Each structure stands twice: as C-alpha cells, then as structure tokens.
C-alpha cells in the first residue's frame with residue numbers, strides 16, 4: 001500500500017464473491033496493519049448476494065464499500081470506473097476473477113474456448129490496461145503509484161492434463177504481466193503474478209476427500225497476497241508461487 005499519511009487507499013477486487021477473492025477481502029479486513037478509515041473497497045463479481053454480504057461485513061467495521069455485479073467479459077472496465085467515480089483514485093487492483101473449462105484436448109469445444117478466452121484473456125487485458133492508465137495518471141508522490149495483482153496459476157508455468165484451454169489462457173496472462181512489468185518500473189506501478197496451485201474453492205466443484213486433504217485453502221493463497229500490499233515501497237514483488245505442501249495435484 002502507499003504510505004502517504006492522509007491519503008485514502010482504494011482497492012478494487014474482482015472475483016471478490018467467492019473463492020480466493022473472497023478470502024482476500026476477509027484477510028485484508030482483519031489485517032493488523034490496516035487503517036480501516038482510509039480503506040475504500042470496490043468489490044466485483046457476477047453474483048449480487050455474494051457481494052452484498054461482504055459489503056455488510058466491511059461496512060460494519062467502517063470500510064466504505066462499493067459493489068459491482070457485472071459480467072467481466074461484457075464490462076471489463078466497469079469495476080475500476082465505479083471505484084474511480086466514487087473514490088477518485090485507484091491504489092490497487094486485485095484481479096481474482098477467472099474461469100476454467102477442463103476436459104480432454106480433443107473434447108474441448110469452441111464454446112469452451114470462447115468462454116475462457118473472453119474472461120481470462122480479453123477481459124483481463126482490457127481491465128489491466130484501464131487500471132494501469134488510471135494509476136499512471138495519478139501523481140507519483142513517493143515513487144509508487146499502485147499495484148496490480150493477478151492470480152494466474154501454476155498452469156502459467158507448466159502443463160496440466162485436461163487443461164489445454166486453461167493453460168493457454170494462464171500462459172497468456174503471464175505474458176501480459178511480464179510485458180506490463182517493464183512499463184511498471186518506469187511508472188511506479190508494481191505488477192505481481194500469483195502462481196497459485198490447487199486451492200479448494202467453488203471453481204473445483206465437488207472433490208473427493210483424498211484430493212481435498214492435499215489441497216490448500218483459499219486463505220492460504222490470500223494471506224501472502226494481502227502481505228504483498230504492505231511490502232516495502234522500494235520493492236517490486238513480482239512472482240509469488242504457492243503450491244500445496246505435497247506439490248501439485
């Protein structure tokens with residue numbers, strides 16, 4: 001986070017309704033270093049009821065919260081626009097919204113491809129470009145203008161069976177982040193790629209007890225993401241790989 005003494009801190013979280021994004025919000029709200037009066041949140045996903053319950057919890061401890069229930073693949077920049085309209089700045093974008101369609105390489109369809117590419121690649125590009133533009137337009141008071149975090153996956157660095165489209169889109173996200181980081185060095189915008197391994201979230205649906213026992217929990221991934229917000233402004237934390245203790249499942 002920026003440490004300007006009187007500034008507000010505006011954080012947009014996509015995919016905030018479930019899974020790792022939701023765990024990120026809970027972890028942030030209970031962080032001992034947090035100044036709740038300074039924090040302004042904008043939480044986005046497709047399901048209003050998920051966001052409404054989070055808003056109630058955040059506001060009960062004094063954190064002003066905007067919610068945006070929209071399909072990112074149709075309105076990729078809306079959450080950042082709403083945050084900037086209401087709070088007049090953007091300090092961090094935590095991009096957790098993402099989808100996966102899994103199946104044998106030869107069984108995956110054009111619809112699987114379009115759905116996954118539209119959210120994971122096209123919307124991610126447009127969202128990050130917009131957030132970067134907003135951050136770059138803010139004064140560079142301390143050297144740091146903002147931070148963008150994206151949960152890619154360990155599937156952005158190694159192949160997995162049943163995951164041709166998912167891996168393709170995660171490698172694409174990684175490529176975008178690596179290019180953006182080059183710009184970020186000049187503009188004071190740090191770009192963090194979170195390469196998460198298997199964490200039990202709604203994305204997985206039902207899993208058996210054996211698999212579940214090997215998986216991380218959403219908060220295991222969220223915790224270091226929140227810590228990264230508080231890292232020294234002299235540093236650019238760039239890649240955070242978090243796997244289950246026994247390795248990939």
Ligand SMILES: NC(=O)c1ccc[n+]([C@@H]2O[C@H](COP(=O)([O-])OP(=O)(O)OC[C@H]3O[C@@H](n4cnc5c(N)ncnc54)[C@H](OP(=O)(O)O)[C@@H]3O)[C@@H](O)[C@H]2O)c1
Pocket residue numbers: 014015016017018019020021044045046047050070071072073096097098099100119151152153154195196197198199200201202203204
């Ligand atoms: N869980 C894992 O094991 C794991 C591992 C590595 C990487 N990841 C990545 O981490 C990210 C979060 O995954 P997760 O496990 O937390 O997933 P999740 O439990 O399915 O939650 C995803 C969240 O993103 C939102 N979302 C999805 N598509 C959206 C869209 N088109 N527009 C707006 N919101 C959308 C969902 O909203 P609605 O439910 O309202 O649609 C939900 O709140 C994804 O990018 C995923 O690929 C996950």
